Amino acid sequence: MNRPASPAELTADIAHMDAQQLREFTASLMQQLQQQAGDLCQKQQILEQQQRELARRDEKIRFTTVENEKLKVELAYLRRIRFGKKSEKLAGIQGLLFEEAIDEDLAAVETQLSRSVPREEKQPHRQPKRQPLPPGLPHTEIRHDPANRSCPCGCALKHVRDDESEKLGYIPGTFFVEHHKRGIWACPNCERIEQAPMPPCIIDKGIATPGLLAHVLVSTYGDHLPLYRQEAIYGRAGLTIARSTLGSWVGQCGVALQPLVDALRRELLEQGVLHADETPIRILAAPKEGKKAGKGWLWTFVPGEKEAIRAVVYHFSDNRAGENARGFLDDWKGALVCDDFGGYKKGFRQGITEVGCMAHARRRFHDHWVHSE
Template identity: 50%
Template sequence: MTVPTPEQIAKMDADQLRALLLGQIKANSALQVQTSELQSSNTQLLAANTNLQAVNAELQVVVKYKDAVISKITLELALHKRLRFSKKAESLTAEQRHLFDETLDGDTAQIEQEELDKLPEQDKVIVTKALQPKRKPLPPELPRTEIRHEPDSTLCKCGCQLKRIGEDVAEKLDYQPGTFSVERHIRGKWVCDECETLIQAPVPAHVIDKGMATTNLLAQVLVNKFADHLPLYRQEQIFERTGYKLSASTMGSWVGQCGAALQPLVDALRTQILQQGVLHADETPITMLCAKQALKTGSVSKKAYLWAYATTQHADIKAVVFDFAEGRSGQHAKAFLEGWSGTLICDDYQGYKALIKDNQITEAACMAHARRKFFELFAANKSHIAQAALEQFNAIYAVEAQLQDIQPDERRHRRQTEIEPLMDKLRQWLLDHKIKVPDGSSTMKAIDYSLKRWDALTTFLDDPHTPIDNNWVENQIRPIAVGRKNWLFAGSLRSGQRNAAIMSLVQSAKLNGLNPLEYLTDVMDRLPTQPYSKINELLPHNWKPAN
């Protein structure tokens, strides 16, 4: 519309002015409509921009998390893949390749869980939601049990009665020995018509957030693997015969996530053990697959060690903690026992010698090791000297066997009055025969073993809390030999450490007369909501069933 000049307006009559005014009003109305539309569009664009910024912020959280995970697993994954598909992999048996794969699944899941636990709670929710995998529905033919989760009250804060408008359903796979079933967790949605408040019971906390498996099933997998020594690929076969095929890969991820979740409990158990004044220590070799070494030297494995630290039979708690390390260096024992002082019952390994020398630690030698030297000598050639030594050791053990269930003061008194004379007699016998046997002979080595460690061998005489030998912890390691035969090796350093942590809880549960399956099921039920200040309540020697 052309706007007339003032001179033109002055020459207009009334009708022309009226028409001009109406046209101007119409133009202004159209302009207002356009302005309103632009303002609305601008508001929408601002809202969209705000939403995009929020989405971008969430994506940044997810990307940062993924970068942290990727940086940890990229090299490990590359090495494993190169070894897995290289010619060197031909030296692996089928069973070893199965374990190789399940180790990678477990390690990856554990890394992801550890990085997730480091995030602030708000970021943790974002990452969990973004990375939640879509899984197939559980088979409809499996029996189902409904578990309903409703608000404590269906009365709104405004005083109105809430109305149920729907529900969310999550299914979890459950397992009781020999039978699979499904738990249907149903959470009702309740709304207030007056104030439009929506209320819903929270998602029950779970040891694996939004995981498919119940704690019954998770505990069964762990007990099968670490108490019954069944590799995951064998469990896959067993479960399939039961009615549902669980892949070893899925179970490997569960083991990794459970290992990460249970680690604080193992750390607390270690703290409790280090409060004891007397400890057993021993170690046993475990073959560990080492991808990096395989690619450099051609050897697919190396010798690692599982170290065991246990309280004594006379202690007020019964516990054992396993510590997996790449080698047998005394530095591993030193790191575990950092800051601890007391009496350590151990063998003659030099790694312990440095530890005892550098710290406020008293050495107690193992009488069974000293006796074993003569037993092996007798078994080899029926040596009369070895037989005479064994008779004296047996006399000492016969008295000690009577002292297990008596009070400490009485045990000390009887050791000093009944066993100490026998020890003095044995020492004199060893000295007398030392000058009669050839240097370098097996008999001389057996005699020297005891004489060189005599002070450590007699530590138990003055301390009623110190056992006569290290058999107690050796008995805790013995099941590892069965597992070692079935596992074949530890798939990586991380998996070895994870295995050691879970085995610590399983074996400590057994030491306290607990059923490991019941214990782990209950602990994993309670662990997600257990205050850290009360985590000691879940340790095997303190545990009481929730129900």
């Protein structure tokens, strides 16, 4: 292995070099210096990139921490309202509706927190005692067995026992029970155990099938049936499903469906023409200053008639500020068909093309025509 030349040896070598050799030696040194400078610059860029990545991760950690703290405060507030002593109470049906909304919010917040907290930090969750299902309901047995019942050692697996669970399902007008049996198969030679996994479910360890959850959601938001009425309907069928359980299902389904809403919003914002409008809705809120209900706003966004998709995306806010529409549209720069509400004006100054609503424009002419007769 060649060792680097010492300064004395280099000086001696240089002393015996002619002009051409000195030029070549100098060029070689310059090339080495340039290569070292390039390597140093590349390492500096890698270091800066790593520092930026660390900064992004730190920012994400700070954001997640703040978001978790916010959710914990909201969860504590909801629990205090739902289970604590209240100096102001809502009576009768109004109180039932308010408790349903609280149960839904509690389930949604708890689900979001459980997804953001690492598994090792999660506290054991106490499951409520489940009421037995009526024995008279139709049962459907569904088996889950390994597709391959041959052990890698060459022996055939033998059935040992079944892990059983029940889920309550619903088809229009009929409840039924899905009886799941997951066979446990073992190899008599090497004692290898095989068992088919359970199919994925929306609510982990929940009793409701996707069909029943869909029925509850459609009944709640499509048919406008409050949960206390659904509880009574299920009670007449012999099923004991508490309002708090139904509210928990609705809240957890809302969290599970959020990725679909986000995906639909992304598809919507890829269209060139959108229609937008906002409408007030009455919402249940915590009793405050004698008010039993609050006011929220539902923003509706629909693609133009000739766009590639047919969809409607709703965005809820507790006020009518224009920042709600701008927050939904983000950096979208298409043509927006809307009324003359001032909340959209800032978006027009930021690159959105304003398209006046013909129905609103016609209204003024129609009013003038009616009053001029």
